[in-house]
Amino acid sequence: METVREGGVVVRVPEQPEHGAGEAVFFNPEQELNRDVTVAVLRAFRERKRAETYLDATTATGIRGVRAAADGWDVTCLDVDAEAVELARANFRANDLRGAVRHRDANVELHRNRYDVVDVDPFGSPVPFADAAVRGARKLLCVTATDTAPLCGAHFRAGIRRYGAVPRNTEYHAEMGLRVLLSAMARTAARYDVGVTPLLSHATRHYVRTYLELDGGAGVADAAVDELGFVHHCQDCLHREHEAGLLSHPPERCPACGGERVVTAGPIWLGAIREREFVAATADALDAEMGTADAAGKLLATLEAELDEPTHYDQHRLSKQWSRAAGPIDEFLDALRSAGFDASRTHYGGTTFKTDATVSAVRDATSG
Numbered sequence: 001m002e003t004v005r006e007g008g009v010v011v012r013v014p015e016q017p018e019h020g021a022g023e024a025v026f027f028n029p030e031q032e033l034n035r036d037v038t039v040a041v042l043r044a045f046r047e048r049k050r051a052e053t054y055l056d057a058t059t060a061t062g063i064r065g066v067r068a069a070a071d072g073w074d075v076t077c078l079d080v081d082a083e084a085v086e087l088a089r090a091n092f093r094a095n096d097l098r099g100a101v102r103h104r105d106a107n108v109e110l111h112r113n114r115y116d117v118v119d120v121d122p123f124g125s126p127v128p129f130a131d132a133a134v135r136g137a138r139k140l141l142c143v144t145a146t147d148t149a150p151l152c153g154a155h156f157r158a159g160i161r162r163y164g165a166v167p168r169n170t171e172y173h174a175e176m177g178l179r180v181l182l183s184a185m186a187r188t189a190a191r192y193d194v195g196v197t198p199l200l201s202h203a204t205r206h207y208v209r210t211y212l213e214l215d216g217g218a219g220v221a222d223a224a225v226d227e228l229g230f231v232h233h234c235q236d237c238l239h240r241e242h243e244a245g246l247l248s249h250p251p252e253r254c255p256a257c258g259g260e261r262v263v264t265a266g267p268i269w270l271g272a273i274r275e276r277e278f279v280a281a282t283a284d285a286l287d288a289e290m291g292t293a294d295a296a297g298k299l300l301a302t303l304e305a306e307l308d309e310p311t312h313y314d315q316h317r318l319s320k321q322w323s324r325a326a327g328p329i330d331e332f333l334d335a336l337r338s339a340g341f342d343a344s345r346t347h348y349g350g351t352t353f354k355t356d357a358t359v360s361a362v363r364d365a366t367s368g
Ligand SMILES: [Zn+2]
Pocket: 234, 235, 236, 237, 238, 239, 254, 255, 256, 257, 258, 259
């Protein structure tokens, strides 16, 4: 066992094997940023709506639940592994915090009881819990997916089976994964006449994470479904077309270059992946006790400023395509703005950007 200090709590976690999941109760130190942002989101959400109960559906060491309890939430944690349950209970006791830790599958628990906030943060895909989570969450549903290969199209057939959407492996793969996950969650919720609003979402390293506000009613569920659609992506010139709706009409040829290598992905979520005001409120709720406060602050600032265009570009990929040297990204974006376009950096990577210009317009505007 080793001791981990994080966000004002101290928990005991088993030593982790160097590779793979292993036998020990799983603890991922790389997810500290995820957990810091979670605590800040929960604070911001409490300002938005009355919320008291929080369910950590796949708790493992209990750290997520312990941190929520330390912040005043009425916490319940679940795990199907008896060892994890014992460990999570010990971690609540060690911090002198109250929390119910149950040896129970999340699907069973969410069938019986409802919670203001449900957090599904499993090892792998959240899909096995998605239906129960939508029904068992009253106000906010937090979802992590670490199966990025199916989500982004690297494991094509697995992505189709699991998420009911056609993913495509593009240079914006992290955003593809996030939008496939949002699409799957929106369609899952719509089956129960529940509408989702992404308050905050991000793709960081090897996972995607989203915080969905839930509202009941056929109208709000329809509104969420209306945010779905397709991206038609030209593999030759990197031009994209975004098409709203659940009927896809792929162009036979790329409207920009006439090439025939156009692939279609979807239905993906084409709408905004976050609400700007909520992201700002979340950034305000970070505190100095959080180990990743600086990194989380930067992430949230970028996320807040990011344009809502559904797919981003990578400056280096375009420069390679055009056999150009890639200059500083800020000068590149300034050139776009000078030509009358909107442009922003994105949180998907240091050389990524969003713009309302087409690929050929980007090429002309930045030819320098
Ligand atoms: Zn093309």
